[in-house]
Amino acid sequence: MSLSKERMPKQQYAKPIPTPSPETQRYWEGCKSHELWLPFCRACQSFFFYPRRFCPQCFGWDIEWRQVSGRGKVYSYAIQHRAFHPGWAQETPYVTAIVELDEGPRLYTNLVDVEPDPNSLRCDMPVEVVFDDISEEISLPRFRPVLSSAEGPA
Numbered sequence: 001m002s003l004s005k006e007r008m009p010k011q012q013y014a015k016p017i018p019t020p021s022p023e024t025q026r027y028w029e030g031c032k033s034h035e036l037w038l039p040f041c042r043a044c045q046s047f048f049f050y051p052r053r054f055c056p057q058c059f060g061w062d063i064e065w066r067q068v069s070g071r072g073k074v075y076s077y078a079i080q081h082r083a084f085h086p087g088w089a090q091e092t093p094y095v096t097a098i099v100e101l102d103e104g105p106r107l108y109t110n111l112v113d114v115e116p117d118p119n120s121l122r123c124d125m126p127v128e129v130v131f132d133d134i135s136e137e138i139s140l141p142r143f144r145p146v147l148s149s150a151e152g153p154a
């Protein structure tokens with residue numbers, strides 16, 4: 001699978017598009033299926049992120065990929081009023097965040113379906129992953145607030 005220019009989507013996506021590497025290929029394949037898969041260390045029984053060939057906690061090389069729940073909470077966030085890249089110029093303000101997954105790892109991501117307003121955001125608010133298909137090859141994980149635990153699947 002390669003990112004060829006002939007297969008660009010019809011609508012212009014003006015932001016940088018990630019390029020899968022051997023270490024991140026499985027991660028992007030999961031995202032393409034709208035599933036979040038992370039590397040899991042069998043030696044110390046923990047997930048980690050970003051993907052790499054050895055465990056950053058115990059330096060073990062016995063790694064496998066496992067699907068995670070896609071649920072977590074906001075560890076920190078920032079409301080971006082200035083675009084750091086022209087592709088985002090029309091979207092300010094928007095919310096960037098570090099989300100701590102229920103399984104432990106933290107992802108740098110965007111929050112969506114929420115007002116870019118400090119009154120609408122708080123640390124520890126529960127969130128869940130949603131996927132944004134930005135090209136035929138790449139879907140980006142973003143997170144939205146979980147409205148009520150009573151509405152979600154048990």
Ligand SMILES: [Zn+2]
Pocket residue numbers: 041042043044045046055056057058059060
């Ligand atoms: Zn480990």
